[in-house]
Amino acid sequence: MADREHRYQVTVEWTGNKGKGTETYRAYERKFTVAAAGKADIAGSSDPAFLGDAARWNPEEMLLASTSACHKLWYLHLCAEAGISVESYHDQAEGTMLEAKQGRFTQIVLKPQITLRAGDDIELAKALHHQAHEQCFIANSLNFPVLCEPQIKHA
Template identity: 30%
Template sequence: MATYRATADWSLKDGEDFAAGRYSRGHSVVFDSGFEAPGTASPHVVGNKWSVPGAVDPEQMLVGAINTCHMLSFLHIAREAGLLVARYRDEAVGVMEKRADGEMWVSRVTLHPKITYEGRQPTPAERDAMHHKAHHICFIANSVKTEIVVEEVAA
């Protein structure tokens, strides 16, 4: 078993009106590695006035977690299959929409991996099988209800 920690730290700034919703959503997120990331609410949710440019929002972090977990799982599987991956680049896209009950959620994340191999190239069937297995062993994919789709891009 492993334990992971993230500390979110936000405070009201002078002149902001919390009761009226007029306050910055900017905050910091410090991970147990010591890395600190500037965080914010999505401008899609609170508008540009209350979000912070250059900071990452929770929805982006979720898409990034799904994206990198799949990548790391795929790299492990490709190595075990005797393949040499020279580059893996994925421009993942997450979609947030309303559920039937009116609440918002990240309903779908589509991965678009573009993978470059040195030496032997996997067959399309091998690639599909590796993506399927990567999805199956990815800790984050196993932890969310979000639909995750892989649409590999030709290298």
């Protein structure tokens, strides 16, 4: 199969100019809007630790959410192919970022809680997380570990 290229486009617009631009570090808000054609806008800001608005999504949360969502979508796909019926999937993902001279994420831990149809193979369902990780476009693009600690039960 030939490689296929996919392109994505979003607009990120800073909306935090309080009248003096970035004249000083505290003179502006960190608010921004993420937009894409045909989709609801996402209200963003920096993390409150960096003078951001806690009511808005910050880039670190968006990275964590993207990683969790990509893994979940691959996992659901692989389960469907394997004849395993996932009845619920709830992930409480956690990311660790080190603030240093060059801050960076050091790891993400996915913690999905999954309920399967009664009688489905729990061991196969656990093994499919490894395959989902190998297929996840986001995890494959990151330069730090993405771990998965699933808890799986029957309905």
